[in-house]
Amino acid sequence: MKIGNFEVGEYAVKESGGKRHLIFDCRNCVYSSSLTDDKACRYHVINILSQVEADLVVLAEVYERVFNKRQTKLLKEISELIPKFELENIWGVKNLGTEGSECEKFFGLRHDLLVKVSHELIGYDPILAYISLLSEIKTEKEKMQNEAYAACSKEYMNILLYLQTAFEETTLITEAKKILVKLEQMPDTKQLYYSFFEAQVKPSFIGSRLMFEKEESLELLDEYAVKKSSVQIFKHPNKLEKLYFLNPPEYTLPPEKYFVLSKTKEIVATYRPGRTSLSAIAKSRKYFERVYESTIVDISKQNSIDLSKEEVKELSEIVARYTVGYGILEILLGDRNLTDIYLDSPIGQRPLYVVHSDYGQCQTNILYTEDEAESMVSKLRAMSGRPFDEAHPVLDFDLQDLETRTAVIGKPLAPDGTAFAFRLHKMTPWTLAQFIDNKFITPLGAGLLSFFIDTQSTMLVTGSRGSGKTSLLGALVLEILQNTRIICQEDTLEIPVSYMKEIGFNIQRLKTRAPIGTAKNETEVSPQDALRTALRLGDSALVLGEVRSVEARVLYEAMRVGAAGNIVLGTIHGDSAYSVWDRVVNDLDVPSTSFKATDVVVVARPIRFGGSLERHRRLVQITEIKKEWITDPLHEGGLLDLMLFDASKDKLELMEDNLKESSLFDKINKTSGLSMTAMWDSIRMNSNSKSFMVELKNKLEFPELLEAENTVPATNKLMLLKQEQLEENGSVDYSDVLGKWKFWYKNEFVKRLLARRKKK
Ligand SMILES: Nc1ncnc2c1ncn2[C@@H]1O[C@H](COP(=O)(O)OP(=O)(O)OP(=O)(O)O)[C@@H](O)[C@H]1O
Ligand SMILES: [Mg+2]
Structure with a gap:
């Protein structure tokens, strides 16, 4: 195909995820596939854009470079000017100046300039076309000081000003102008295109696009490797959150390796496991990797590509990642510095977000796609055996091989479509010593909690979402003497029970039905039935992952009559001891006085010191529940703070005066002497x-x-x-x-x- 003077690659428009992709096949193009570096490429794209409707431009070569909606719009607006100017006959004689023999000597140069600015340069380098236009206006104005010259120039000046307005109405020129006014020298326009057309890159067989901003103003805070991918954490001068950039090897492979990879992927796509169970996939992963290795060796031999053993292994791991694995998410799930990964709907519009244990919430450079989300959902549906559709818009599930809990929500609950949240569990449980080390708790606070466990108290850990309740619960369980049997009841398996068994704990796990999002015919046991069973299992410490519904009544009834064994520990949503009472009594329907079976409430909270943007988890309250009140513990002095956090000192302080009023210490004195x-x-x-x-x-x-x-x-x-x-x-x-x-x-x-x- 020939456009202008150029022989160019083919293009096609494809619809995907509700967007029209204008895809250029750059493999046979004589120009480089770069909008920023190659003006011929730019000319071609702008020309085609004036003829077709598209939301995104994709330059497909070895990798696909994707230009987002906004970037495409920048080009589209320019592309619309070209036929418009042509139709308006901008360089026609009537625009060159006042007709008449005296003036016509200027027409030649004027004609050339108008053609250049409104017809040619505009396609190759619209910013330069605009700059040339401005400089012509400036010289013309100077020349027009001369009256005779001015008499020849009225029409010409009008058309120049008309062009100026037309250019300035486009977003590209408006944005470029903002940069140009700050510069003292005439810039190389290439630099400007770099700032507008930083493409998102992806290998063609992977859905997710990565954005690689090369902004100089980014400050590198950290850099490490995860599964052979590099991770960089940046601080952006104008953003509150940090940036988390992932660079997996599959996005930057040399062409021959990329060729082998795509070919292998094509071939093995046929023997992909269907509804295999999770553990089977985990086990079969190694098996598939070996199969892929032999395919890779075959393909590389056929095409005389030399690959070392390690390289073959690396490529087969990549293929496995995008066939039997979880795709690019798998790398993120392998970064155990992350605590959460969020994919909000509509997917593909905003990048993926993560919460980093050292840097808090970070924006990533990953744009996930709807197609990938769909395949993730079918994987999760198959592995969990649970439904996920409009009647069941919530799917809560543990990816046990990755120590991760996922929550997927869909329509109609999430009106814009599927959204995901992943919570990465720590591989080993938190310990009180680690909490002392990272200032979550003071040594004295840790000693006090450990003492309450030693003296068989009933404790509830409360806090807002993600404040660290479950983590603290896990650390408290580790304080239970190892000669005690522990029964641990959870709906999502977060307490690392098998690890605890390995280090000598006698612990039995009960898994209950999740309260939401599951089908009625689920075989899992309800939390209240599980709890009744647990109570019958004999004298044990009882650990409840989360108290959130009717099982609370069963629990309190048992505690009140002393049937709940010696130590009872659990977590519950709330933000203070009083809110726990309120929740238990008013939401979960436990009689107010039964609440007295709780001995201690512990409150965890993220603190923003001095209003800082960073959040630090702290244990802020250790409160005794006294036994002498009747209806409302707050007004009747039933809540006695034993330790309270002072944010100005960043310290959990002992309330010495309150200790004298404690009935818990009295009780312990009576039972232990x-x-x-x-x-x-x-x-x-x-x-x-x-x-x-x-x-x-x-x-x-x-x-x-x-x-x-x-x-x-x-x-x-x-x-x-x-x-x-x-x-x-x-x-x-x-x-x-x-x-x-x-x-x-x-x-x-x-x-x-x-x-x-x-x-x-
Ligand atoms: N003191 C701490 N310091 C640093 N990270 C912590 C601390 N406590 C918990 N975390 C991390 O924060 C994340 C959330 O913790 P956790 O699951 O314990 O919170 P939660 O309050 O139980 O949340 P949810 O409300 O969702 O049940 C986990 O990844 C955990 O490892
Ligand atoms: Mg929790």
């Missing part, structure tokens, strides 16, 4: 032992020290030393026990771990 002094000695011993672990971890730069596999045996030892003294002397000298424990911890335990680390 411990004096008040002994209780506080015990709390301080525990809290000091935890601080000691944190100090050593920081001194030795040895984060593993604070992992449960190491904190639990260390706490066990402390308990054993205490028990030894109790048996020998009938009483405990807490500071002596702590001294002995510290010696053991530093000189035996940590030494042994260090030696092991060296070997690795």
Whole structure:
């Protein structure tokens, strides 16, 4: 095909995701597939755009460069000017000046300039066309100081000004003008095109597009690798959130590898597993990778492409990612620095968002597509065996192989279509020592909570969404003595039970039906039935992932009559001790006085210090529920704060005056015989032992020290030393026990771990 003077590649318009894509096949084009660097390419695109309707422009070569709606509109507006100017006969004689022999000597140059600006240059370099126009206007105005010249120029000046207005009505020129006025020198227009036409790039067989902004003003904050992809975190001068840029190898492979990859993908697309169960996929993954490896070897041999063993393996992993895997999301799910991934509807309009444990909410450079979302939904539907349609617009599901909980919502609940939220669980449970280390809790607060568990109290952890309730619950479970049986009831499996079993806990898990989004004929047991069963399983500590509906009544009834075993722990949505009472009594229908079966409410909250944009999770309240009130605990002094957070000091403070009024400590005194002094000695011993672990971890730069596999045996030892003294002397000298424990911890335990680390 010939357009202007150029032989050019084919193009086609395809509709996808409700948008019209104008796709240029650049493989056989003699020009480079770049709107910014190649003016011939620009000319071609602008010309075709004046003839077809399109929302997006795609330049397809080895990779596809996609120009979004806004960028396409910039070009489209310019492209519409070309036929318009032609129709208006801009360079016709009537526009060249006043007719008459004197004036006609200027016509030649004027004609050439008008043709250049309104017909030729406008297609190759519209910004330069505009700049040339402005400079012509300027020179003409100067020349028109001369009266004789001015008499020849009225029509010409009018048409120049007309063109100026027409150019300035386009968005591209309006935007370019803003930049031009700031510049002192005439710029190379290429730089301007760079700022407008940064393309999103993607390999043709992958849906997701990546945006690579090369803005100099971005400040690199961090850089690391995840599954052979690089991750960069940037600070943008004008954005509140940080930028999270993912650069997976499949987006930048050299052409020959890319060729092998696309061919393999084509071939293996046929033997893709259908409704295979999740665990089968996880297991078969390795199997598929091996199959792909042999296909890759075949293809590379046939095409004389040399690939090393590692390269074959790398390519087969990529193919697996886009066939049996979760696509580009899989890389994100592999970044365990992330806590959440959000894909809002309508998909493809905004980039994907993530929450990073160090940098908070970040905007990514990934644009997911509807097609990918659909295939993700069918995968989730197949794996969960649950429905997802207009009658069941919520699908809650655990991706166990990825330690991730997903929630998908669809129409009509999400009117703009499917949206996803992924919560990445920490691979190992949080420990109180880690919470001390990251300032979530003070050592004394940790000691106090541990003491309440040791004395078999009933505790509820509350907080807003994502405040860290479940994480704190997990850390509290680790404080339960290992000679206690634990029953853990959850609807989404978040407490790392198998890990806890591995490190010696005696823990039984019950999985209950999720409260929303599931079909009526679901075989899972309802939370209230599961709880009744749990209560019958005998004397155990009871851990409830989340108390959220009718099971609350069963729970409180059991606690009230003392049938709920010794320790009861759970989480519940709320923001203070009072709101927990309100929720339990008014929403969940538990009689007000039954609420007294709760001993302690712990509140977690994200704090924005001094109104800062960053949020820091903090434990803000440890409140005792007293037993002498009747209808409203708040007004009748039934809520006694034992520790309260002071944001100005960033410290959880002990409310010493309140302690005297505590009935919980009285109760513990009656059941254990411990004096008040002994209780506080015990709390301080525990809290000091935890601080000691944190100090050593920081001194030795040895984060593993604070992992449960190491904190639990260390706490066990402390308990054993205490028990030894109790048996020998009938009483405990807490500071002596702590001294002995510290010696053991530093000189035996940590030494042994260090030696092991060296070997690795
Ligand atoms: N103290 C903390 N410091 C840093 N990250 C934390 C802390 N506590 C929790 N997180 C992380 O925050 C995320 C949310 O935590 P978690 O699931 O415990 O919150 P939640 O309050 O139970 O949320 P939900 O309301 O959804 O149940 C998790 O990824 C967790 O690892
Ligand atoms: Mg939770």
